[in-house]
Amino acid sequence: MSRVAFLGLGHMGLPMAKNLIAAGHEVRGFDLMDAAVEAAKAAGVPVTEFGIDAVSGAEVVITMFPAGRHVISAYQDGLLAAAEPGTLFIESSTIAVDEARTAHELAVAAGHRNIDAPVSGGVVGAENGTLAFMVGGTDEDFAAALPLLEAMGKRIVHCGGPGLGQAAKVCNNMILAVSQIAVAEAFVLGERLGLEHQALFDVVSQASGQCWSITTNCPVPGPVPTSPANRDYQPGFAGALMAKDLGLALQAIEQTSTDARMGRLAQELYAVYAEGPGATRDFSGIITDIREDLV
Template sequence: MTRIAFLGLGHMGLPMARNLVAAGHEVHGFDLVPAVIEAAGAAGIPIASSGADAATDADAVITMFPAGRHVLDAYQDGLLAAARPGTLFIESSTIAVHEAQAAHGLAVEAGHRNVDAPVSGGVVGAENGTLAFMVGGSEEDFAVALPLLEVMGKRIVHCGGPGLGQAAKVCNNMVLAVSQIAVAEAFVLGERLGLEHQALFDVVSQASGQCWSLTTNCPVPGPVPTSPANRNYQPGFAGALMAKDLGLALQAIEQTSTDAKMGRLAQELYAAFAAGDGAGRDFSGIITDIRDGRV
């Protein structure tokens, strides 16, 4: 049994923490949102008075925060100092590559292990323990983190040194955003040409256009009963989060002088979607803005 401090118990963090408890680990949580704290308590996860308090006797500290500044602030404001020497820090937020590398440097300087391990798979993956983890860090630290990641995920890939888990995540989400837009545009075009949704799905899902954005996250109701389109685009993965991740992709594009026209366009479209009514809707809901000419 490992004692784990899990900081950030929102839509993703809480089911991930539950899976760790179900696997026999001792989990102590912390979050700033009263409703989240109540839900964690109902799930049998003790809530510490602070992140530092949760980390004091932990073997591993997992952070799942909204942005990189929250990670760096927590690391510098007592979290690293509170932990025992050699504690494993697993940073599972989605943050910029340079922020992940800065967090790694702070952790190592304080005498700890650290990996960046952002996730893919959404709330359903978190609940089912089928997340994909993209991990950056040393071989030794990856080996230590792997047994815990395997409880929460189905596919764990060591992507290289510090920050490269975040690099893989930003590249993955750029592909995802571009493909989701393409699928949405295809359905809108099909509608205007007189195609039934099911007919278009039956063709493309078995042809060269097949992709996750179609077969799992189909943006129209009907063909995939479990897709967010069948529950009024309740996320899932919210448009605001996709816009945030594409902002990180844009940073990386500009820092590396990469000619990524589709990535830039996807960032523009999702920024507009999130600025409207898409912030709290699943990112596949961008089809409604495409249909109405709002993006």
Template structure:
């Protein structure tokens, strides 16, 4: 297939390269000069603009920072530039209502559209092991599946339009709360005289076991591949977790859900991102816990 991949940042560029490796004809674009330079350096050809990239594409994949960028691109000529029946795959993490609005716009313009946000971070993007949460009709999901399988390891059809984003926002709320309490537990253990290795060996093999512990352990040592061993280089940055929790808070308010832990996690990560944590991995929240800033 001929694929226009728009948004060639830390996640988008390796995803585009994996599509190339699977034999697809990929042309990319990004508004940031540094991203364009990185794409050229690894052999991803570039169009002059997003609309130029979409003109002859069978599929248009967008990986943008926020929902407003998706809506602006759709309204700004992206849908009009594409051939009728083009499949739009929206892989940014955006609000559920924004995903549904983007879907309606694409359908009205004579195209197909699915929301397919991802989980797995930069490592997952590089290794083609991402998880995709997909909101789509059965037919559109089937059409997109071979492309998603070229970029990811687990692809889940979550329901109709917008429900991929719904799954993503719920999953990240779980992750954020888990990462906070794992950090709290390690700080408490430190102050009680418990070694990191001892606590990890107990919790990783008991009822405290979770991804935030066994993959993203917030202290150096027990999990050598965790960001804690790289001075909390992301990974998944604190600013992105704060953004995703803002989407969760929006959904909580829209649905009148009593989600006190989700609300508290949003407050904690908003403060972390506004301070030193915006560009650090979100597991670095443990440093604010130690300093009493949470």
């Protein structure tokens, strides 16, 4: 079993840390937000006052931060210096590919190991230990991290060298955003043609239009009882986070000169959605914007 520092105990990080403890690992957590700290304590996750205190003596450091600048700043401002030589840093935030590679270079230069291991599966996946991990790093570091990732996830894929886990995450979330918009548009069209939601779901969920956005994240109440649509679009995965991830996708699109028109359009639509109440609602709630836009 490993001694783990888990930095970032929000909606995703806390259940991930709890699953590590349940698997027998020794975990010390840290978060800047008082509410997250109190939630962690209530859940039985030991919390330190400072991040460097959690890192000191740890064999593995997992970070789950809002953005790449937070990761790089934390690495430079004490985390790498506080860690024992050879510590394995697992970066599970969703950040830009070049930021992941910068974090890797900083860790290695400081005498440590590093992989990027962003996740997919949302809060439900984090709670149930069924997350998908997309990993970038060396074969040796991937092998060292695998037992920990398996305690938090069900599907772990080694995507290649440093940064390629984030590359896979960017591509995955671009697909997800485009498909969620398409599903929302189809349900609005079905409504206006007189189709009942359940009837359309029964067809599409078993036909060529079947996808995760239909069978798990159905954007209308009723057909999928566990979908955010049945709890007033409480996330889940908030619209602001999808807008952020699509911003990373747009950055990658432009850096690689890729003709990704659907990805660009999805980024535009989610940027608008996240400017209003969609910032804190589930990203499937974009169906409400689509209804209004089509009036």
